[in-house]
Amino acid sequence: MTDTITAPWSSEQVAALEQFQTASGMHPFTCGDSRHTQPPRLVPSHAGWYCPDPTCDYRQDWAHTFMTDPTTWPRPFGDRHGPTPEEVREGIKTLGPFPVSADTLADVQARQAWEAQVVADHAAVARRRALAFNAIQPVLAKRDRHLPPSIRQEIADAVLAAVDGDAGAT
CATH class of the missing domain: 1.20.5 (Single alpha-helices involved in coiled-coils or other helix-helix interfaces)
Structure with missing residues (x-):
């Protein structure tokens, strides 16, 4: 398993964790409770992760270290999101x-x-x-x-x- 960091987190770390949750292309951290009235994607704060559902009290105080640095995020599919324009022109069906x-x-x-x-x-x-x-x-x-x-x-x-x-x- 990768290295982890624990809360409290700096403002820069909170911003990077929020960016990871929304823009990394990886599955975000989520709450396991199935009775949500809102999406269960955890929200980072200085004190750690919390579930945005007001009826849920789930908290998590750790994150993977790499999540705070967008240059180290894994890219399981690279930067590809479908065929390239050249492949389309060449007739890839x-x-x-x-x-x-x-x-x-x-x-x-x-x-x-x-x-x-x-x-x-x-x-x-x-x-x-x-x-x-x-x-x-x-x-x-x-x-x-x-x-x-x-x-x-x-x-x-x-x-x-x-x-x-x-x-x-x-």
Whole structure:
């Protein structure tokens, strides 16, 4: 285990510990109580760590020495956070942070294309139904003006089906 420091801490150490908790990229010190009303990330003070939840009385008086010096913080993933611009330009294929095989990428692209086609087909059907509904309104306005819109749409759908049936027969 690494060297540790114990409270009381100087203002510089408190500032560095707060920076570690929020910006180091490492998991922060947290309170183990599961009944929090606030996030359980411990807050440094001159007297040590404390839980920010007002209902919790957890305290800790030690920290790892390296936590007070940002230049010594471990960097488990280096400074990388995803592919470099060069890798992207060269065609590295990824979904999220992990590389994927060409087959998986092809499956995802095929699924996306299928979903786009379903949406386009649905939109086309909706447009055709609306056109049919509007086309029969002059006839229904004279003869069947008492019919509610839902029945008028059923009649429009029947007319559309009949027209589609005639078109399929030719």
